[in-house]
Amino acid sequence: MKLVFAAALLALSLSAGEAPMAVLGRYLFYDRRMSVNGSTSCATCHRQELAFTDGRARAQGATGEAHPRSSMSLVNLAASRVFTWNAPGIRSLEEQALKPMFSTSPIELGLGSIKPAFLALLRTDPVYRPLFPRAFPGQADPYTIDNVARALAAFERTIVSRNSPWDRFHHGDETAISESAQRGEILFFLDGGPSCFRCHNGSDFTDGEFHNTALNNPDTRKFKTPTLRNIAVTSPYMHDGSIATLEEVVDTYAAGGRARANPAKDKLMHGFPLTPQNRADLVAFLRSLTDDGLLHDPRFSDPWPGTARP
Amino acid sequence: MGGSCHNGVQIRLGRYFAAINVVLPIAAFLSLQAAQLQPTPPARGPYRVDGNRICDRDGRPFLMRGTELAPVTLAPIQSGDLGPLSASALVTIRQRLNMNTVRLRFDATQYGASPAYRASVAAIVRTANRFELLVILSPSLPAHWEQVVADFQSRPDVLFDIADDRAAVERIRAAGVLQPIIAAAGAPLQDGAVIYEVPATYRSTRTATDRSELFGALESRVPVLATGLDPHLDEDSAECSAFPADPAEAARAVTANLDYFDERGISWIISSFRPGRLISDSRYFNGTKLDDGWTCGAGWGMSGIGMLLLAHLWNAHPHGLFAVNGDAGSYLLARGGRVTAYGPIFAERALEGGPGPVLPTSLGNVSVRITDSRGAQHAAPLLYTGAGWSYLSFIVPDAVAAGPAEVAIVRSDRSVSVAHALIADIAPGLASASLDGRGAAKCEAIQRLADGTTRTSPTYQCAGPDCRAVPIPLSRGVATTLRILGTGFRHARSTADFEVTVGEVSVPVLSFGAVTGMPGRDQITVRLPDSLIGAGETDLYLRAGGVLSNVVRLNLGGAR
Numbered sequence: 001m002k003l004v005f006a007a008a009l010l011a012l013s014l015s016a017g018e019a020p021m022a023v024l025g026r027y028l029f030y031d032r033r034m035s036v037n038g039s040t041s042c043a044t045c046h047r048q049e050l051a052f053t054d055g056r057a058r059a060q061g062a063t064g065e066a067h068p069r070s071s072m073s074l075v076n077l078a079a080s081r082v083f084t085w086n087a088p089g090i091r092s093l094e095e096q097a098l099k100p101m102f103s104t105s106p107i108e109l110g111l112g113s114i115k116p117a118f119l120a121l122l123r124t125d126p127v128y129r130p131l132f133p134r135a136f137p138g139q140a141d142p143y144t145i146d147n148v149a150r151a152l153a154a155f156e157r158t159i160v161s162r163n164s165p166w167d168r169f170h171h172g173d174e175t176a177i178s179e180s181a182q183r184g185e186i187l188f189f190l191d192g193g194p195s196c197f198r199c200h201n202g203s204d205f206t207d208g209e210f211h212n213t214a215l216n217n218p219d220t221r222k223f224k225t226p227t228l229r230n231i232a233v234t235s236p237y238m239h240d241g242s243i244a245t246l247e248e249v250v251d252t253y254a255a256g257g258r259a260r261a262n263p264a265k266d267k268l269m270h271g272f273p274l275t276p277q278n279r280a281d282l283v284a285f286l287r288s289l290t291d292d293g294l295l296h297d298p299r300f301s302d303p304w305p306g307t308a309r310p
Numbered sequence: 311m312g313g314s315c316h317n318g319v320q321i322r323l324g325r326y327f328a329a330i331n332v333v334l335p336i337a338a339f340l341s342l343q344a345a346q347l348q349p350t351p352p353a354r355g356p357y358r359v360d361g362n363r364i365c366d367r368d369g370r371p372f373l374m375r376g377t378e379l380a381p382v383t384l385a386p387i388q389s390g391d392l393g394p395l396s397a398s399a400l401v402t403i404r405q406r407l408n409m410n411t412v413r414l415r416f417d418a419t420q421y422g423a424s425p426a427y428r429a430s431v432a433a434i435v436r437t438a439n440r441f442e443l444l445v446i447l448s449p450s451l452p453a454h455w456e457q458v459v460a461d462f463q464s465r466p467d468v469l470f471d472i473a474d475d476r477a478a479v480e481r482i483r484a485a486g487v488l489q490p491i492i493a494a495a496g497a498p499l500q501d502g503a504v505i506y507e508v509p510a511t512y513r514s515t516r517t518a519t520d521r522s523e524l525f526g527a528l529e530s531r532v533p534v535l536a537t538g539l540d541p542h543l544d545e546d547s548a549e550c551s552a553f554p555a556d557p558a559e560a561a562r563a564v565t566a567n568l569d570y571f572d573e574r575g576i577s578w579i580i581s582s583f584r585p586g587r588l589i590s591d592s593r594y595f596n597g598t599k600l601d602d603g604w605t606c607g608a609g610w611g612m613s614g615i616g617m618l619l620l621a622h623l624w625n626a627h628p629h630g631l632f633a634v635n636g637d638a639g640s641y642l643l644a645r646g647g648r649v650t651a652y653g654p655i656f657a658e659r660a661l662e663g664g665p666g667p668v669l670p671t672s673l674g675n676v677s678v679r680i681t682d683s684r685g686a687q688h689a690a691p692l693l694y695t696g697a698g699w700s701y702l703s704f705i706v707p708d709a710v711a712a713g714p715a716e717v718a719i720v721r722s723d724r725s726v727s728v729a730h731a732l733i734a735d736i737a738p739g740l741a742s743a744s745l746d747g748r749g750a751a752k753c754e755a756i757q758r759l760a761d762g763t764t765r766t767s768p769t770y771q772c773a774g775p776d777c778r779a780v781p782i783p784l785s786r787g788v789a790t791t792l793r794i795l796g797t798g799f800r801h802a803r804s805t806a807d808f809e810v811t812v813g814e815v816s817v818p819v820l821s822f823g824a825v826t827g828m829p830g831r832d833q834i835t836v837r838l839p840d841s842l843i844g845a846g847e848t849d850l851y852l853r854a855g856g857v858l859s860n861v862v863r864l865n866l867g868g869a870r
Contacts, residue, residue, distance in 0.1 A: 185699075186629060186654075189656060275603045277557065
């Protein structure tokens with residue numbers, strides 16, 4: 001019964017015209033069998049309803065080990081040049097996908113110790129057996145880790161968030177966002193004021209660069225500017241998940257950072273005057289970036305059938 | 311003075327387009343006028359009262375749209391300020407706020423006792439009138455009306471405000487004044503040419519019913535002037551307490567009153583043009599806004615309704631895009647002239663369009679599209695874009711037809727922000743050294759010395775963003791010409807189209823035209839007469855084709 005249902009779903013996916021590699025990637029993304037103890041999938045740390053974050057301050061690997069960073073959102077990665085919080089050398093999603101599979105410090109999925117068994121599973125699983133040849137036609141043995149990474153990357157590239165109230169507002173729906181959010185938008189984009197857009201710019205609100213935001217002393221490392229799309233559902237915030245609410249985030253930036261004496265502090269962390277009204281408006285603007293459709297879009301949901309999910 | 315006023319709105323537009331020599335296809339005119347900003351008609355006295363209307367000298371309905379000036383004092387202007395009573399302030403009220411009236415309060419005792427004070431009041435009135443503003447003179451009471459009337463009764467754009475000194479009507483009429491008189495609302499006066507002032511507050515105008523109760527009994531019978539309506543957000547005041555705490559709700563309260571006045575043909579003088587009220591400073595005259603919230607005097611605060619009034623008079627949204635004359639900051643843009651659009655630009659980064667005579671039509675992710683009164687679309691050459699919520703400078707192509715137009719910032723993500731604009735053949739702006747249309751003029755003084763040599767020097771000096779007018783060493787026997795930079799006047803027909811004023815002296819125009827290699831930049835050359843030697847720091851402005859420029863400053867040196 002399980003196989004019939006899964007195969008039916010698969011047929012439905014393919015008939016909808018989705019790219020075979022992305023379809024495969026979606027199954028892999030939600031497959032807990034990719035982890036050392038069958039407890040964890042990519043989706044464990046990247047939950048759709050949380051814009052593909054996990055709601056934790058720091059991610060937790062399959063063995064319970066805490067990751068030093070907070071899970072990043074996966075929306076609009078197709079437009080991104082850099083991935084992960086502080087590894088500017090990783091320049092492709094395929095490369096990035098390998099990291100959680102095989103990292104050992106900390107262990108995320110822990111796939112390294114079960115790699116042969118996992119590849120064997122892919123060859124025999126009734127869902128994967130047809131999906132790999134479809135996704136990688138012409139390959140004698142498509143059941144490889146490289147292809148797993150390629151498929152995951154292909155799926156992640158389909159996760160596009162471009163229909164927030166703010167998007168609709170800028171395409172003619174004048175009632176899409178509140179007047180408070182409209183005021184917040186002005187502040188956000190105001191040079192000489194908060195100037196948030198100096199780092200959070202472009203259609204995804206990120207410059208794709210790395211900055212030291214003076215969170216901790218003496219941490220002089222730089223971290224990627226995250227997208228602000230769907231920011232309201234991705235708490236807690238910052239690379240270390242150390243700030244619980246958007247209001248506190250705004251306050252921290254207004255103060256010029258938490259560790260203001262940090263010598264590596266980015267010069268854009270200048271602080272700014274903030275009235276209670278300004279703060280409420282900025283947060284209203286940030287909340288207007290939530291794309292509710294994305295959070296419930298069935299194209300990005302778990303494809304494995306309910307309780308029968310592996 | 312007989313007859314009735316013509317129809318309102320059509321006449322307002324008709325006069326405007328006559329003034330700027332625009333001929334519009336009727337269909338284009340009708341389709342664009344609904345959404346357009348409408349220039350508030352200039353003061354054109356003398357006035358008369360016809361039923362509940364005020365009529366101007368052409369018999370057209372006249373609505374006062376204005377604000378109160380800071381009270382007249384003899385205190386020197388603070389260093390770095392232009393002063394809330396300066397020519398720059400007055401021209402800003404006319405051109406940027408699109409108003410046509412100011413109320414000037416002054417101390418009657420000082421007026422009677424101090425010739426300097428009296429001269430100061432006279433100078434302010436003269437300047438305001440030159441800049442198309444009607445002046446309501448409001449002396450403290452009791453006033454020496456005979457003296458005030460004698461000083462100003464010949465000025466067609468001055469009205470006397472007697473407040474509740476009702477006996478003053480007869481004294482003023484006895485002096486031969488035919489102009490309408492402004493009096494506090496109360497029992498009707500016998501005089502048939504009275505405009506009744508109704509002070510309003512946000513407490514008294516919360517609902518449509520409130521407004522009807524306050525104004526309704528009068529508005530159908532006599533001309534009404536609504537006054538007050540500043541929420542006093544920097545004070546622990548009853549008016550601040552009554553003002554809605556949410557900025558959006560507060561904005562709706564302000565707008566509801568303004569809309570009511572428009573619908574009922576009620577004149578208004580709202581708030582005052584001074585820091586903490588309509589403006590936040592006396593140098594840049596930045597409009598106050600409600601966005602930052604307020605505390606009724608308990609903490610920070612420079613909130614106010616300045617931007618709301620401006621947006622209402624521009625028929626725009628206070629958070630929308632505004633396209634203004636690049637040098638003057640006014641609503642009228644010229645074919646071939648420089649324009650600054652400010653507001654939601656949302657360029658991803660700041661970029662320059664130049665240097666070079668050929669400018670790009672896109673910078674980064676933004677471009678500008680102008681739809682003219684004939685419906686033709688034009689890509690505008692771009693000089694500069696700031697990043698984010700900022701400003702963008704562009705040139706209006708010569709091919710753009712005069713008349714109402716739409717200026718759109720178009721971004722690469724296909725989102726658009728739109729401003730309504732008025733394009734004219736001539737819309738002069740004078741460049742200032744600080745690039746903000748005020749302060750030191752961006753000019754060059756060219757002097758031919760007795761020995762035949764020529765000396766050329768800038769008339770300004772800047773240290774960072776702060777610029778000042780430096781003395782031009784004028785002297786007899788040295789011919790001094792001034793090369794004035796600006797925009798929007800290259801399409802004048804001849805030097806006879808210009809009227810250039812320096813220090814209240816009309817100076818001869820020698821030449822004008824576009825500056826080669828500087829897109830959108832025009833120049834005009836004038837001769838400075840000997841009568842200006844030693845005049846000190848003074849104002850420079852011009853009219854081209856009848857259209858007023860902004861005011862910039864010159865320093866005229868030399869021993870008198």
